[in-house]
Amino acid sequence: MFKNILLDNLTIGILVLDSNLEVKYLNKKMRNILKEQNIDEKRLNLSVKEFSLIENYQVRTYDIEVENEKFVQMEFHEIMEKSEYKLVTMLDTVQDFIFYLDSKGRIEYFNESYANYLGKSYLEIIGKKESEFFPKKMAEKCEINNRKALENGNFYEEEKFQGRWYQTFKSRVDLGNDKYGILGMIKEITDSKKKTLDLKEKVYKDLLTGLYNRNFYEEKINKLLENKKNTIFSMMILDIDKFKEINDNNGHDIGDLVLKKISEILKRNVRKSNDFIIRIGGDELSIIIDGTLEDLEKIYERIQKDLEKENLSNDLKFSVSVGMAERYENESLNSLYKKADIELYKMKDKKQKIK
CATH class of the missing domain: 3.30.70.270 (Reverse transcriptase/Diguanylate cyclase domain)
Structure with missing residues (x-):
């Protein structure tokens, strides 16, 4: 039930255990991690705590339910170089929504604020398109804005969505070798926008x-x-x-x-x-x-x-x-x-x- 091409293409290891802590699923990255650690995947008898101690990886554990069965899902994130880890940690403290899309508009990176706003887990977001998380009208707008960013180099607008004001900035990122993507940042500006509109109201x-x-x-x-x-x-x-x-x-x-x-x-x-x-x-x-x-x-x-x-x-x-x-x-x-x-x-x- 856990077989998924997307999961096998992730750059993080995914391990799923049943309620008896027996392994039910390993993705491709997880198998490689076990090989690196000289752990035989056919003889896995580690506890959740022992899995969490695997070297060079940061482990996140979630309780999930699939088809009325309860499982433990473990994500193994490779510990980055000190400078890269510091950057990602800082971005996770920022209240603005920061994300990176590949050339096809699929999400390759997002900070914690963006995940909290969407109310989704890492696996529910990574590899998906922005448009999959919004109503039809806003989803279409996301796709149009991405095209504008890729064609013009950047895109900026202020818009009202679900009663709140947001400032959206998207910029094309060229990585060389014909590889490119979009860096996005969304900032909520409801309070400052209200002050601006109130001021305009007074002026007029x-x-x-x-x-x-x-x-x-x-x-x-x-x-x-x-x-x-x-x-x-x-x-x-x-x-x-x-x-x-x-x-x-x-x-x-x-x-x-x-x-x-x-x-x-x-x-x-x-x-x-x-x-x-x-x-x-x-x-x-x-x-x-x-x-x-x-x-x-x-x-x-x-x-x-x-x-x-x-x-x-x-x-x-x-x-x-x-x-x-x-x-x-x-x-x-x-x-x-x-x-x-x-x-x-x-x-x-x-x-x-x-x-």
């Missing part, structure tokens, strides 16, 4: 309302429209009517509360992924959608209904004036804003004339 978010701010508008929205020159976008600019009077008569705390209330209403009435709500400055707000003017008008209708129902505890009612415009093909953000701004002042003038 308005502290009072929680909406995107002018930085986001000028950098991200500008870039979005430049990258999607043929996509239809529409913009709405909103101004709070008589906002100066609200501040002067009721205080800035009430003015801030009005801004927050209107921001909440806007958030409730836009689509989550394709719409952006921005506080451009003061009481000037904007909604930018990946859609037509007709789509934007429907959003405005919902906003108006909520505004009509809303009032503060002191019965303060508030309203907004808006201007809306649809983007022409290749039109800039600045041009789109000017069109919407013109429509905004048309509505303001109309409200003034009614009074």
